[in-house]
Amino acid sequence: MSAQTARQTAASISAASPLDGLSLLLGDDMKKVNALILQKMQSDVPMIPQVARYLIAAGGKRIRPLLTLASARLSGHDGPRPYGLAAAVEFIHSATLLHDDVVDESRERRGQDSANIVFGNQASVLVGDFLFARAFQLMVEDGAIEVLRILSDAAATIAQGEVLQLQTARNPDTSMDEYKKIIGAKTAALFAAACEIGPVVAGKNSATQEALRDYGYNLGMAFQIADDVLDYAADQKTLGKTVGDDFREGKMTAPVILALQDADAEERAFWQRTMEKQDQAKGDLDRALAILGRHGALERGLALAHDYATKACAALNGAPRGALHDMLLALPAFAVKRDH
């Protein structure tokens, strides 16, 4: 173990969270990825880096590129190939964020006005398109057709998930299965792909590929369900997102679906008025929170997220032990518990 690695390992162990630990453990790699992200968002059309930088530099946890790096390193690859692919994954994610915020008419993202508010819908749509194309250019530079397959499949799946979400919005009859299908597509698919390309780059067999894909998928599910629960956790003002967004948009997520499973007539009428008809008045969010509380919907949502977290950990059974393995193993539970 080199001095640097030892230092990183020590740092990661004392890190505040497994995500911070992963960032520390892969710190040198992530510096390269971040530099590449900044470099590849350049264009001689000034508005493009302006919008892209606004979104990407605003932070975000970089969890997807971290997963690509981690899965490549865990699979035994120690070269620079994952850098471009990790950047590609972050670009696909950034493109979907830009388009999502247009579609959802969001006003806030990562604790600041969202790009659609600052630069307009037009710029958000087109810069999203650019980042998406740039992601594929990065994959082409790498040259592995299998990586292109994984990420083009993921991109098609994400778009389908977003459309499905659009179709089920404001529909109180949305089932838990439909919800899982939506978040499986719009969130877990990219987590799965980000993890799957690691072993591909490392030249590992399809069993390793499938195990890491499985890890990413279940982590993504846990992550999104926890996110959807947090959207109703009114004391979490540090999230960089407005509490109650999903409620205001009529987005059917785990807490409301769970609360609707054994709702009485009055509650059902409430959800129909507020979500389906989008007829919302002052105090309705508080009432929604009270109903969710009555049904233990947030706790039950987190329990569901926890189930996925457990599955994610199980998928790592065959992976080599070490600091990286420890962090990846701790990440799913952290994704569920996070209050950040």
Next chain:
Amino acid sequence: MSAQTARQTAASISAASPLDGLSLLLGDDMKKVNALILQKMQSDVPMIPQVARYLIAAGGKRIRPLLTLASARLSGHDGPRPYGLAAAVEFIHSATLLHDDVVDESRERRGQDSANIVFGNQASVLVGDFLFARAFQLMVEDGAIEVLRILSDAAATIAQGEVLQLQTARNPDTSMDEYKKIIGAKTAALFAAACEIGPVVAGKNSATQEALRDYGYNLGMAFQIADDVLDYAADQKTLGKTVGDDFREGKMTAPVILALQDADAEERAFWQRTMEKQDQAKGDLDRALAILGRHGALERGLALAHDYATKACAALNGAPRGALHDMLLALPAFAVKRDH
């Protein structure tokens, strides 16, 4: 020459236009491409084929997939490989149309209400994303990394052209060079790419690749400039687009840029008011047309388009002679003269 080929050649010679001729000459191939387009726009999310079919089945000239087929056949490839790539090219084009109409707030496309009007901006953005991803899946199925390079480069260039267009909108100081850069990116780049992948599939050398790319680029320039002139040709009500769209949107295109080159103070004030400040009243479009007429701006625009058409034809110098060559040679002049 088979009976079928002979029949097609005879048909193409008597066809109303080189585009019809090309469609007839490549009729059997285009049937396969159209079937593939319909098949690959399917999804178990019903809104996706619904929106895609609405746009794609509404017609359109399918000029880009025709170019991919033609360039592959002209380069000596006679297998089915170009079908998927021609469909990919059409999907990229369709995705940009869906996003364009959102960005431009268009109301009409191909003679009917545009998709953003019928299905909303959200569906247009997301189904565009799906078609874009699907295009890359089709390229991955083909497996040629060089094709992926060509089309991912084109996609990034298109997005940059669109953003540049957004930035120059309503700016009467837009130069002819900036205009050429915009249309070179947003239109000619995909024409060039559509043509370039033909020789790649046929395994031809880079000189053939460059020649056909050159043909496509110049054809695309001619096509777009003619299109921008037609936008002001008020008697062309059969275009399937509203006359004066570019004027109303403040889009700086060849006719206005040419008319501004030797505009007097009053005319300049008119363009500033109507384009820059978007302060338009009844009768302003007629006045714009009168000013364009005074400067011969439409004729001069078409002359510029004709220059590109000539360059396109010159690029075909080294290509094998025959019916396909004849049609491709006739296409650029037709693109300029078209009143359809």
